[in-house]
Amino acid sequence: MNGPGHHKLHSGMEFDGYRLEEKLHTGGMAALWRVTDLRERHPVAQEDGTQLPLIMKVPLLYSSDDPTAIVAFEVEQMIMPKLKGAHVPRYFGAGDFDAQPYIVMEQIAGTSLRSRFEEAPLPIAEVVDIGIRVAHALQDLHRQHVIHLDVKPSNIMFRPDGTVVLIDFGLSRHDRLPDLLDEEFRLPMGTGPYISPEQVLGVRNEPRSDLFSLGVLLYHLATGQRPFGHPTSVAGLKKRLYRDPIPPRNHRSDLPSWLQEIILRCLEVEPRARFDTAAQLALLLQHPDQLQLTARAEKQVQDGYLSVLKRRFQVAGAEPALSQSASDQLSRAPIIVAALDLTGGTEALAESLRNITRRMLQTEPGARLACLTIRKVSRIGMDESLIQQGENIHVKQLVDLKHWARPLNLNPDKITFHVLEAPDPASAIIDYAHSNRVDHIIIGSRGSSALRRYLGSVSAQVVAEAECTVTVVKANEK
Amino acid sequence: MLIAIITDLHANREALQACLTHAEKHKVTRYAFLGDLVGYGADPRWVLDTVMDYVRQGAWALIGNHDAALLQGDGQSMNPIARKVVDWTRAQVTAEQLDFIAKLPYCIEWEDILFVHANAWAPEKWDYIDGVMEATRSMHATRASITFCGHVHMPTLFHISLTGKTGEFTPMPEEGIPLSRQRRWLVIPGSAGQPRDGNPAACYATFDTDSQVLTYYRVPYDAETACQKIIAAGLPAVLGHRLLHGN
Numbered sequence: 275m276n277g278p279g280h281h282k283l284h285s286g287m288e289f290d291g292y293r294l295e296e297k298l299h300t301g302g303m304a305a306l307w308r309v310t311d312l313r314e315r316h317p318v319a320q321e322d323g324t325q326l327p328l329i330m331k332v333p334l335l336y337s338s339d340d341p342t343a344i345v346a347f348e349v350e351q352m353i354m355p356k357l358k359g360a361h362v363p364r365y366f367g368a369g370d371f372d373a374q375p376y377i378v379m380e381q382i383a384g385t386s387l388r389s390r391f392e393e394a395p396l397p398i399a400e401v402v403d404i405g406i407r408v409a410h411a412l413q414d415l416h417r418q419h420v421i422h423l424d425v426k427p428s429n430i431m432f433r434p435d436g437t438v439v440l441i442d443f444g445l446s447r448h449d450r451l452p453d454l455l456d457e458e459f460r461l462p463m464g465t466g467p468y469i470s471p472e473q474v475l476g477v478r479n480e481p482r483s484d485l486f487s488l489g490v491l492l493y494h495l496a497t498g499q500r501p502f503g504h505p506t507s508v509a510g511l512k513k514r515l516y517r518d519p520i521p522p523r524n525h526r527s528d529l530p531s532w533l534q535e536i537i538l539r540c541l542e543v544e545p546r547a548r549f550d551t552a553a554q555l556a557l558l559l560q561h562p563d564q565l566q567l568t569a570r571a572e573k574q575v576q577d578g579y580l581s582v583l584k585r586r587f588q589v590a591g592a593e594p595a596l597s598q599s600a601s602d603q604l605s606r607a608p609i610i611v612a613a614l615d616l617t618g619g620t621e622a623l624a625e626s627l628r629n630i631t632r633r634m635l636q637t638e639p640g641a642r643l644a645c646l647t648i649r650k651v652s653r654i655g656m657d658e659s660l661i662q663q664g665e666n667i668h669v670k671q672l673v674d675l676k677h678w679a680r681p682l683n684l685n686p687d688k689i690t691f692h693v694l695e696a697p698d699p700a701s702a703i704i705d706y707a708h709s710n711r712v713d714h715i716i717i718g719s720r721g722s723s724a725l726r727r728y729l730g731s732v733s734a735q736v737v738a739e740a741e742c743t744v745t746v747v748k749a750n751e752k
Numbered sequence: 753m754l755i756a757i758i759t760d761l762h763a764n765r766e767a768l769q770a771c772l773t774h775a776e777k778h779k780v781t782r783y784a785f786l787g788d789l790v791g792y793g794a795d796p797r798w799v800l801d802t803v804m805d806y807v808r809q810g811a812w813a814l815i816g817n818h819d820a821a822l823l824q825g826d827g828q829s830m831n832p833i834a835r836k837v838v839d840w841t842r843a844q845v846t847a848e849q850l851d852f853i854a855k856l857p858y859c860i861e862w863e864d865i866l867f868v869h870a871n872a873w874a875p876e877k878w879d880y881i882d883g884v885m886e887a888t889r890s891m892h893a894t895r896a897s898i899t900f901c902g903h904v905h906m907p908t909l910f911h912i913s914l915t916g917k918t919g920e921f922t923p924m925p926e927e928g929i930p931l932s933r934q935r936r937w938l939v940i941p942g943s944a945g946q947p948r949d950g951n952p953a954a955c956y957a958t959f960d961t962d963s964q965v966l967t968y969y970r971v972p973y974d975a976e977t978a979c980q981k982i983i984a985a986g987l988p989a990v991l992g993h994r995l996l997h998g999n
Contacts (some may be wrong), residue, residue, distance in 0.1 A: 342914050348932040355930060370933045370964075452921035458913055516856055 279723050283332060283374075290369055292378065292633035294331060303343045303444065309378065316366045316378075327381040329368065332374070339661060345458050346377060346444030352451055353443045354370045354379065357418055361411035382439050387427040389691055395498040395526060398533065402559050405492050405536075409556035411438040412488065413711045416481045416552060417602045419449045420457035423478065425487035426468045429555035445476045449600050460509055467500045471543045474511045485555060489540025489548075496533065497525035515543055515631075516585035521573040525604040531571035532562040538570040542586075550607030553711035557609065557690070560710070564690040607640040608713035611704050613736070614647045615718060616674045623718045624678055630747050631716055632682055643682070643689045644714065645675045646706060668693050700735035707740050715744045754779060757941050759786035759846055759869070759902030760958045761803070762818070763793030763841065764945030765981075767954040768802060770973035771944050780958060786902040787816025787856070787869035791834060792991050794981035796841045799945075800849040807852075815856035816869040816902065817878045823854055833988050840987060844893050863961075866896035870903040876888070881940065887991070888918045891936045898931060899938045906949050907942030907968050909959075911935050923968040931964045939966060952998035 283305075291313035299306040309330045316328065322652060332346040336684060354365045354377060360368040364380035387404070390396065391701045396404075415422055422429070424445040431439040445463050447453050457477065462474045470486035477483070493501045501519035505511050522537055523529045534559060542548050549555040558565045576582075612631045614624065635641055649667060675691045684691075696702035707715055737744045756775040761768050775783070785804050789975050790796040792940060807813050821838045822845065830838065845853075858875035859868035870878045871886065873893035880903060889912035890899060909921040913935045923929065933938050942955030953970035960967075979992035 298836060341913065343935060345913065348934050351932060352930050356928075374935075448928040450924040452909060452911060453918055454913070454919065454932075454935075455909070456919070458915065458917050 283307070287365060287375060290376075291315065292328075294330070298329065300334070300412060302334075304331050306331055306385045308381065311366075311378075325385070326364075328378055329381040329485075331377045331379065334580055336377075341458065344371075345454050347377075349446065349454050350443045351375075351377060352454070353420060353446055353448050356448065356451075357415070357420065357443075359414050359418075360433070361414045361439055363439060363441060382433060382441070384432040384434050384439075385429040387432070391427040391495065394495050396495050398496065398529065401492055401495045402533065404495060405488065406556050406559045406614070407432075407436065407438040408488055408491070409485075409552040409559065410711065411440050412484050412552035412557065413604075413656060415440055415606050417485070419601050421447045421449070421479070421481045421600045422484050423473060424464055424468070425445060425484050425491065426465050427491065430491075431481075447600075449479065449602075453478060460580060466506055466511065467494075467502060467504050469511060470545075474483040474508070474515065477602075480545050481551075481603045482548045485540050485548050485552060486542075486545075488552075488555070489537050492533075492537050492540065493519065493522050496529055496537070497522050499525050512589065515589040516582055518577050518582075520576055521570075524574065530562070531569060532565050534573070535565060535567050535571040536562075538573065550640055550642070551604055553609055554607065557642075557644070557710050561690060561692070566687045602750060606638070607642070608638055609642050609644060609710060610634060610638070610714045610716065611644045611646050611703070612679075613709060613710050613717040614645065614675065615699075615720070616647050616671055616678075620720075620749055623720065623747070626747050626749050627716060627718050628678065628681060630745060634714070634745075635682065635684070636717065641688070643679070643684060644706075644710070644712070645679050645689065645691045646703065647671050647675055647693055649693055649695045649701050650695060650699060651695045657719075668695070700732045700739070703732070703736050704739050707742055712742050715740055717744060717746055719746045719748050753779050753961045755782045755784055755961065756780040756956060756960045757784045757786065757867075757900045757939070757959065758944050759900075759941055760788040760816070760943035760945055761785065761790075761792045761793075761799055762788055762903055762943065762945030763796040763799050764978050765795035765798045766795070766974045766978040767945045767971075768799055770971045771954050771969075772802075774971045775956070775958065775970060778958060783811035784860075784867050784900065784983065785811065785813040786867055786900060786941075787814040788818045788943075788945075789813070789816065789842050789853075789904060790822065790845070791816075791818030791837055792982075792987075793978065794985040794987060795978075796844050797846070797849065800845060804849070804852050812860050812862070812867055813856055814860065814867060814869050815853060815858060819853045819856065822850060833991065837987055837991070840985070848940065857923075861894075861896060864895075864897045865959075866894045866899045868899065868901050871901065872896075872899055878903065881910075881938065884910065884918050884920050887920070887938050888912060891918075891938050897933065897936050899936075900957075900959075901940055902943070904940050905943035905946060905955075906940065906957050908940040909966075909968075910938040910940075918960075922934045925968050925970040928965040928967045931962065931993075932964050937966075941968060946995065947998040950998055952996060 283294060285294055285296055285712040292309045293312055295310060297305055297307050307330045309328050311328055322707060333343050335343055351368045363382055366378040369376040422440055429442045431441055464473045468487040468490045470483035473483050490501055502514045519541055520607050523534045540548055544700055553722045672691055694702045717733045717736055733746045758771050785803050789799055789803055803813055822842050866872060868875050871881050872890040891912050907923055909923050912918045917948055941957035944954045944956050947955055952975050953972045957968045975995040979995050982992035983989050
């Protein structure tokens with residue numbers, strides 16, 4: 275290895291087949307360099323034929339008495355090669371500590387949320403949109419067994435098309451790899467304003483910690499205020515274990531009560547009182563009409579002195595919760611879609627679908643059920659009377675959906691209803707499943723008929739094209 | 753180079769065969785057998801022949817306490833069941849095989865890797881690495897940055913950082929673990945021939961020296977047959993039954 279050893283890095287320097295072009299950024303623990311791949315090992319042509327821009331992250335290891343930077347870099351070198359998909363930077367390679375430690379990755383063309391953050395409060399629609407995008411990115415990360423544990427504006431990038439990319443996995447935890455940080459440090463690891471209560475207590479295996487940080491982020495974006503300030507001492511961090519934030523509507527009266535409900539639920543001290551998964555949070559941000567409002571929605575002031583004092587005593591004896599992992603939590607709280615055909619289907623089929631759905635929910639008590647039906651609309655425009663008629667049908671179908679689901683006897687918090695209007699039912703179901711990160715689709719099959727052989731089968735198309743598991747149910751005609 | 757590390761084979765032909773087939777499919781280029789080739793199982797001759805064959809083709813092999821017991825008369829520190837098996841095994845193996853065992857080393861150092869059956873501080877004493885303390889002691893006793901060892905039948909991964917903090921991790925099968933060169937590692941792949949963690953599938957691990965990625969595997973095999981053979985050989989039935997449950 276012909277690394278530069280302990281020499282200072284400078285522009286034009288070459289090692290391991292990379293040339294340092296310019297230093298883009300120096301952070302607390304690492305510097306970022308734009309680099310050229312001299313050996314063309316990463317032949318990633320962009321649409322215009324040029325090479326994908328690469329950056330090299332180099333840890334700053336000045337102070338050998340602070341091992342945090344070294345261990346965080348080891349963690350990142352371990353986790354980054356494992357990550358895939360649009361919500362993380364593409365990883366290209368790493369140099370080890372024998373010579374010059376570094377990680378080479380894709381340079382994200384867009385900006386970080388940091389810039390937008392300084393302009394908070396932002397329009398409500400933008401806050402919600404950011405929340406949905408970040409939640410989708412977190413869901414994708416959790417699905418890959420990784421909890422980020424340092425969600426904050428500077429670690430959230432936007433690609434030019436708006437896709438969120440999460441960066442900086444130095445504090446992250448991969449639940450199938452050794453947690454190097456857990457052994458090393460006893461102090462809370464995270465960033466003051468965003469760190470979750472359980473992280474303050476040293477818990478590093480709770481995926482819903484990322485939802486807490488996202489809640490802090492949404493609170494700030496919506497109000498321009500930090501819900502827990504910017505504490506720097508452990509005692510200051512612990513305050514969030516007993517002191518609830520000022521309800522955000524107090525800072526901003528035009529903030530919808532449903533958004534306050536969502537934000538305060540993210541900021542719950544107990545992880546299980548938050549949303550089960552990032553996908554469920556995204557689903558409700560997308561469909562606020564499906565949210566069950568509680569006292570949180572209309573809360574006007576912080577909790578009283580006595581209840582805070584009581585919580586403070588409880589915190590003094592608090593024990594970190596049970597061990598679990600990102601993927602465990604995800605698999606315990608799946609989103610299941612029951613896709614129903616309320617016009618063409620038979621009662622027997624609806625009954626079979628309900629039975630299978632019930633069985634599925636019995637084995638997955640944490641699951642959320644989304645009941646879906648498609649109102650087929652033509653591809654061309656409609657006149658007013660047709661639109662009016664359409665709305666009536668829409669309401670009727672919603673009523674039918676609820677009627678179908680009633681025997682399941684689900685907690686309203688665990689079920690949502692959706693009438694999608696689309697010319698092509700199969701595509702609508704597939705799109706819905708994709709954009710809501712659905713884990714499982716249950717769909718009926720009408721059996722064989724001459725007509726279906728011409729038109730094709732909705733369930734067959736869903737099975738072929740959906741990204742998740744699909745269960746096809748047939749009517750029990752016996 | 754992709755190395756397969758197979759240890760505590762314990763004369764279990766079915767398990768070894770399954771691991772070797774699995775490793776071959778994963779394009780393993782070199783093999784390391786970390787001892788306890790025999791003991792407990794009913795196929796010492798076949799297992800020894802197979803390992804000897806692999807050694808002729810460049811594999812590494814070490815001696816374990818069960819192998820060493822064949823060379824000594826008494827089987828000293830062993831429990832009565834193990835001692836019974838030692839006597840039975842000694843009657844099965846050939847002179848050539850005993851000679852092969854007698855020449856096996858306690859440990860092998862290769863590049864910055866140490867292969868050893870029991871531990872790095874006193875390989876010939878057979879002390880177990882059954883916790884963080886012993887793991888730390890072993891990692892401090894070698895200059896190698898990665899130690900592979902057997903003797904303990906539970907798959908485990910220990911690591912120690914520059915600041916001297918030791919971590920213990922129970923690995924997940926088939927999840928590649930990049931071993932940072934910034935710390936020392938002690939890898940216990942778990943037993944191929946007599947798994948004891950409640951999962952009857954055979955244990956082994958691979959290490960890719962180029963990417964520094966370690967992967968633990970669990971390979972299901974015909975434990976039923978291995979069990980039947982132990983009973984048919986007149987060995988204690990408990991040794992057969994435990995294979996079915998991996999305990």
